Amino acid sequence: xxxxxxxxxxxxxxxxxxxxxxxxxxxxxxxxxxxxxxxxxxxxxxxxxxxxxxxxxxxxxxxxxxxxxxxxxxxxxxxxxxxxxxxxxxxxxxxxxxxxxxxxxxxxxxxxxxxxxxxxxxxxxxxxxxxxxxxxxxxxxxxxxxxxxxxxxxxxxxx
Amino acid sequence: xxxxxxxxxxxxxxxxxxxxxxxxxxxxxxxxxxxxxxxxxxxxxxxxxxxxxxxxxxxxxxxxxxxxxxxxxxxxxxxxxxxxxxxxxxxxxxxxxxxxxxxxxxxxxxxxxxxxxxxxxxxxxxxxxxxxxxxxxxxxxxxxxxxxxxxxxxxxxxxxxxxxxxxxxxxxxxxxxxxxxxxxxxxxxxxxxxxxxxxxxxxxxxxxxxxxxxxxxxxxxxxxxxxxxxxxxxxxxxxxxxxxxxxxxxxxxxxxxxxxxxxxxxxxxxxxxxxxxxxxxxxxxxxxxxxxxxxxxxxxxxxxxxxxxxxxxxxxxxxxxxxxxxxxxxxxxxxxxxxxxxxxxxxxxxxxxxxxxxxxxxxxxxxxxxxxxxxxxxxxxxxxxxxxxxxxxxxxxxxxxxx
Ligand SMILES: [Zn+2]
Numbered sequence: 001x002x003x004x005x006x007x008x009x010x011x012x013x014x015x016x017x018x019x020x021x022x023x024x025x026x027x028x029x030x031x032x033x034x035x036x037x038x039x040x041x042x043x044x045x046x047x048x049x050x051x052x053x054x055x056x057x058x059x060x061x062x063x064x065x066x067x068x069x070x071x072x073x074x075x076x077x078x079x080x081x082x083x084x085x086x087x088x089x090x091x092x093x094x095x096x097x098x099x100x101x102x103x104x105x106x107x108x109x110x111x112x113x114x115x116x117x118x119x120x121x122x123x124x125x126x127x128x129x130x131x132x133x134x135x136x137x138x139x140x141x142x143x144x145x146x147x148x149x150x151x152x153x154x155x156x157x158x159x
Numbered sequence: 160x161x162x163x164x165x166x167x168x169x170x171x172x173x174x175x176x177x178x179x180x181x182x183x184x185x186x187x188x189x190x191x192x193x194x195x196x197x198x199x200x201x202x203x204x205x206x207x208x209x210x211x212x213x214x215x216x217x218x219x220x221x222x223x224x225x226x227x228x229x230x231x232x233x234x235x236x237x238x239x240x241x242x243x244x245x246x247x248x249x250x251x252x253x254x255x256x257x258x259x260x261x262x263x264x265x266x267x268x269x270x271x272x273x274x275x276x277x278x279x280x281x282x283x284x285x286x287x288x289x290x291x292x293x294x295x296x297x298x299x300x301x302x303x304x305x306x307x308x309x310x311x312x313x314x315x316x317x318x319x320x321x322x323x324x325x326x327x328x329x330x331x332x333x334x335x336x337x338x339x340x341x342x343x344x345x346x347x348x349x350x351x352x353x354x355x356x357x358x359x360x361x362x363x364x365x366x367x368x369x370x371x372x373x374x375x376x377x378x379x380x381x382x383x384x385x386x387x388x389x390x391x392x393x394x395x396x397x398x399x400x401x402x403x404x405x406x407x408x409x410x411x412x413x414x415x416x417x418x419x420x421x422x423x424x425x426x427x428x429x430x431x432x433x434x435x436x437x438x439x440x441x442x443x444x445x446x447x448x449x450x451x452x453x454x455x456x457x458x459x460x461x462x463x464x465x466x467x468x469x470x471x472x473x474x475x476x477x478x479x480x481x482x483x484x485x486x487x488x489x490x491x492x493x494x495x496x497x498x499x500x501x502x503x504x505x506x507x508x509x510x511x512x513x514x515x516x517x518x519x520x521x522x523x524x525x526x527x528x529x530x531x532x533x534x535x536x537x538x539x540x541x542x543x544x545x546x547x548x549x550x551x552x553x554x555x556x557x558x559x560x561x562x
Binding site for chain 2: 008009010011026034035036037038041046047048067068069070071072073074075076077078079080081091092093095100101102103104105106107108115120121131141
């Protein structure tokens with residue numbers, strides 16, 4: 001499912017939308033399998049012992065455990081967008097350790113979820129997010145939100 | 160420690176930190192003159208000038224080494240200019256030290272100075288999606304305090320730390336800063352005031368995050384022979400370490416959006432390091448100086464936040480992981496304690512003037528080891544360590560010792 005919102009500047013190839021669901025896309029080294037998020041824009045593997053130069057897109061786990069969280073009570077400075085005619089709304093930020101990859105990825109928490117609803121170690125899931133640019137244009141980004149039934153989660157990742 | 164590995168800190172100087180709003184080079188010149196006077200060395204005896212770059216109000220175009228040389232009057236000495244984010248001053252010191260140890264210079268002036276706008280640090284302008292610093296602001300609004308908030312919350316979850324623990328660090332550092340004529344904030348603060356200050360990035364409140372400041376610090380490094388002739392050889396730099404992280408990075412360091420993957424299902428060659436990047440900084444310096452954390456009498460650590468100061472206690476080996484709050488509440492890290500930390504008042508009392516910070520740490524350690532720290536004096540201090548970490552995988556540790 002895709003609603004036609006264009007990817008935010010700089011994020012082309014960072015996520016996938018469509019029938020298989022929304023997912024972040026890492027770059028996977030074709031030589032050793034090492035994952036990079038965001039995908040590397042310069043050829044080369046993050047592993048200093050690997051001479052691989054190619055990466056292929058690899059969807060990442062869409063759930064993980066909350067490694068930590070915080071929020072922004074004051075408007076961040078530019079280039080964080082400030083859409084015209086809007087008041088700054090505080091929002092939470094999450095660092096989520098993805099279930100299979102054990103990679104900690106940062107993202108904004110979906111609107112309306114206060115820090116009081118978050119707890120380190122809880123299960124989070126990926127969801128499409130929308131930013132509004134300083135010109136007021138909608139842009140696609142990724143968000144995290146608490147998984148609906150995280151108590152049932154039995155992934156291998158530890159908080 | 161063999162004599163051939165160390166260089167002398169012949170003189171130190173600072174311009175008081177504050178929000179003066181003047182050109183950075185004015186602060187730098189004042190600090191440089193103070194350091195040269197302290198060393199008893201004339202400006203024209205300087206054989207190399209190493210400047211820490213400022214990127215404020217532009218890009219690294221304020222070539223600090225030459226701007227400073229012009230301000231003090233050209234006399235032909237070569238210059239070097241360094242940028243390593245918050246570790247800039249340490250890289251400048253490292254460059255100076257390397258020249259001396261290589262026999263390329265006997266007298267090197269190291270200066271860092273900055274003029275800093277109020278509010279959050281932000282990347283320079285323009286659409287620059289190839290810069291991870293630009294991306295974290297543009298996509299997430301992830302300021303430095305936001306990353307610090309993540310680390311602080313993580314510490315609370317892992318160690319059971321509380322906001323009150325963090326506030327106690329501010330109370331301690333404000334008490335030391337009140338005694339330091341170069342500090343910007345010179346008033347004692349009580350815990351209640353800290354805990355009632357506005358929340359910036361949960362769980363960090365305004366008084367638990369360091370401010371941004373104007374300021375400068377300078378050091379004159381010389382060869383040991385040169386310092387001995389001047390009778391200025393009491394304090395030495397025994398080690399400067401500035402390693403980069405090793406793959407895989409297990410923690411999301413700012414300004415990056417993700418850590419490396421710790422999954423074991425790839426055929427990657429690298430195993431996670433036994434030490435985190437921040438732990439590796441002091442460890443490398445201790446190893447180079449032939450000492451251990453038990454030999455440290457005092458430390459200056461980057462308290463970008465109060466919570467981060469507690470992390471450093473563990474990362475530089477002053478206590479076991481999880482024991483930082485205990486060390487703090489015992490009073491061990493306060494003035495008069497077993498191993499005082501941030502006797503200068505720390506960034507908490509100074510604020511960040513990026514290229515000057517690591518140099519200012521060495522100024523404080525030098526005053527302490529010489530017995531010139533006045534009301535802040537640590538008794539019988541012989542070895543001090545300074546540590547910092549900055550953007551883009553920069554960080555460093557410096558061991559300073561008495562002869
Ligand atoms: Zn590879």
